[in-house]
Amino acid sequence: MPLSERVRIELFIPDLPDPIYSRLLEELGDELTYAFGGATVTPTQGKYNALRALEQRRREDDLKLKALRIQIKAGIDAIKRGDFAKIEETDLEEYLERLTTPRQRGR
Numbered sequence: 001m002p003l004s005e006r007v008r009i010e011l012f013i014p015d016l017p018d019p020i021y022s023r024l025l026e027e028l029g030d031e032l033t034y035a036f037g038g039a040t041v042t043p044t045q046g047k048y049n050a051l052r053a054l055e056q057r058r059r060e061d062d063l064k065l066k067a068l069r070i071q072i073k074a075g076i077d078a079i080k081r082g083d084f085a086k087i088e089e090t091d092l093e094e095y096l097e098r099l100t101t102p103r104q105r106g107r
Contacts, residue, residue: 009032013028026041028041
């Protein structure tokens with residue numbers, strides 16, 4: 001076969017967990033098969049890695065939300081018990097500075 005009759009085309013499309021990408025690959029394969037008489041679509045591990053990373057991030061976000069809800073409930077319970085400090089507006093900046101400054105040991 002002369003070189004001009006045989007061409008290899010490689011397309012790289014992001015493998016994201018969104019179903020639209022799988023559909024796109026299917027449609028593209030169908031179009032290439034129709035136009036050129038054949039196509040090979042080879043999914044990569046990127047799809048699975050992206051999905052795993054997304055699932056991991058969602059699990060981490062869920063855990064962070066649970067921890068935040070626990071902290072919020074503890075804060076509300078403390079307020080209900082009267083366990084809080086009243087800070088005047090003029091002292092607020094100094095109070096916040098003390099909260100964010102690391103304490104030195106031994107003092």
